[in-house]
Amino acid sequence: MAGSRARWINVPLARVAMLCAVMLFVLLAHITLVQSFGSRVLDADPRNERTLILRYAHPRGDIRTYDGTTIATSRPTTGGPYRYQRVYPFGERYAAVTGHVSLRRATGVEQAQEAVLTGDDPRVKVRSMVSAGSGAGAHVRLTIRDRVQRAAHDGLAAAGVPGAAVAIHPATGAVLALASHPTYDPNALATFDRLRLALTSRRLRESPDRPLLNRALNRLYPLGATFKLVTAAAALASGEYTPTALVDAPPRLRLPGSSAYVRDTGCGSAHPTLVYAFQSPCDTAFAGIGLRLGHDLLRDQAEAFGFNAGVLRIPLAATGSRYPVTADRSQTALAAIGRYETLATPLMVAMLSAAVANDGVLMRPYLVEDVRLPDRSVVSRAAPAPYRTVMSPALARYLAAMMATTPRRGGTRSAAPGVRAAMTSVPLTEDHALVTAFAPAGAPEVAVGVVLERPGPQATAVTTIARSIIQAALS
Template sequence: MAGIRARRLNVPLRRMAVLCAAMLFLLLAHVTVVQVFGARELNADRRNERSLISRFARPRGDILTYDGATVARSRPAPGGGPYRFQRVYTDGELYAPVTGYLSLFDSAGVEEAEDAVLSGDDAKVKVRSMVSDGDAAGADIRLTVGVRTQWAAYHALQAAGVPGAVVAIDPATGAILALASYPSYDPNTLATFDATRLDATLARLRDAPARPLLNRALNQVYPPGGTFKLVTAAAALASGEYTPTARVNTVLRPPLPAPLAACGRSRPTLLRAFETSCDTAFAGIGLQLGQDILRDQAEAFGFGAGDLRVPLEATPSTYPQGMDRPRTALSAVGRDQDRATPLMIAMLSAAVANDGVLMRPYLVEEVSLPDGSLLGQAGPEPYRTTMTPERAHYLATMMATATRAGGPGAAVAIPGVEVAAKIAASGGEHALATAFAPAGAPEVAVGVVLEHPGPDAAVVAGVARAVLEAALA
């Protein structure tokens, strides 16, 4: 009898034990989910002081220019406190579009894109550094950007006095020789460990009408205007219906919804229409070819591609869909909804300069440990085949003709150096230039955009010339 009562008494205990076991299992499962799947979010939480202390517990790798100047480094943090090392930027405003910044709570630029390498968290960096000296230090990054060319690009923009951007590329490799955006900001102001001051600085920069935090070179798109005539001309040559000496019809039907610059002659050659940047001629070509052919050629240059990282992510340039005939005509002269980044504007010239082969742009030349041992080096690779070498030669000749004495691109000419260029400095809200030099043996291609320059639009040619001269010096 006593055994039966005992068994009855144990039933609630067993149920309670099962309930407690289930609750314990759920608790352990939740902890596992939080620790494993929520680790990234927890580490990024501004309240996680432990994660922040760990982030600044050891020095990150240096960021250097191609010629060896250190533009970002770590130093012992002043005044003690929980954070041991602080980031310091040399010529911060000059290099900010490239280096970005590392702050208590976020990062940008190369600091963000190459965080694992710079911090030493990358598996390859950890293994190699521990084998060499037993310390998992961050690796150094040498950029493709050179001091002289970057300086020329930024200060030419600054002298122009309006927001804008410059990108310079080595056509043969894709190496980015300069990447400048104006106005800029000083990353040192964001490297502070004073959270209140940091929040105030970020708020001021984000609310500034000139948007200094915006990397215009990679992440702002503009109507390409006359520079898009390179795309239209390439499509025309590829169609087999045009040669540089072919006559172009400039009588447009139906009438267009926006005024266009007319040609001085009724039926100029393609070469003459390009040299004088005749809108009605290129609109006529667009109408004859149709939007699908223009779009295919634009995509061959990289329009519409969402895979471009240098390693900073670049906003895609776009060519519109579903246009009627008037809009197709406007798109052929870089208007309507055509949009391009300054990087793309430089890529147009780089493709022409490299016999129609567009190399993938890149910013990081090599990665090495502090002891100098090399961990990785950039390998140039083709990104797009935009046209045949013969058609690229035709376009290069047309671009070089426009820069000769008396031509519309003469302001970008360099004494003793033949320059090939396409300038769009009238009839649009922005001024643009794309160019390469020397025309016969290209070493540098450049893209320039100036926002709302007004009557000073012609200075865009001077900005392009200054960057070309610096790169060739």
């Protein structure tokens, strides 16, 4: 009787034991999964204080300009759990390039080169441990020239309206300057004071000026008259036009299938040559050229320049510039003069001139010149490479000559004493003012793109900024 009762009692005990065993197995399996597969997610969680302490336990590598100016570095703190703090000696001037490192996130070059700056990149880690016996971060040297960046930043600040400027070396694709205005001070976001960080982040995010927006890379603008560089390239490539060919430039051009008109903004001649129409505000002439060439030919030429190619990494991510994939005849006429859905970043505005300046070959833009360990040994170095063949050398020389032609009704193509620049004319009646240029006209060393948003009477400042950047690049 006792044995039967014991067997009866052991049945639920066995079930409880089995349940406990299953639960223990599930718990161990879950812990194994978390440790094996979830550790990276947990480490990346900004709420993980241990990860943050480790992140600031060692100095990050410096970010420097091509000429050696340190624009981001780490300095020891005076106390607290974090041993090193990120410092930006020139703050606002380089914010569009460096970005910032905060307790929450990283942006700009700080984010794009995170692995090499922290020493987590396998190439940096191995070479650093072999040469120095530690996993120190590497220094990143950019292609940016301090004098050129200063000219771009100061010029935009003096204009007093939102805008951006980019300078590129046409033969290599090296980015010499990249500035956005309004800007912000990265030091304000590098604080370890969480309340102050939250308030500063909110203020910058909610500001109507959008200082955190990198306009040079991530803001799309209607190109307006600047796009006639692409339309002129398509016209010359078609074989139907030469620089001296006469084109129709009526006072107004009715858009097909519409009651709307494109109006002449001051061409001054009903039948100018193509080169005269190019260096003057002849909207009706280029709208008519677009109608004659057709949408497909214009789209092909725009895509040869890099439109519709998607995101371009330099290594910062640049928003892709856009040209309409489909369009009716009326839309084609508008697209040919940079209206309708034709949109580009200031980086692309500079790339237009860079392609012409380099005999029709557009080099891939890049921002990082090399990565070096603290002992100055090189981990990696940039290798300039072609991005696109935009046009033939002969066609590029035609366009270069057209860009270098001095406007007949006043104006100048001089960038500096004794230096002749090649540039597009500047639209003064549109919402935005844009210019693309390169210099010297005969032996290009710099290509520039400058955009000002709704400048009003300050529209002519766009050429002043471009000239200042060119002068700084050539000095």
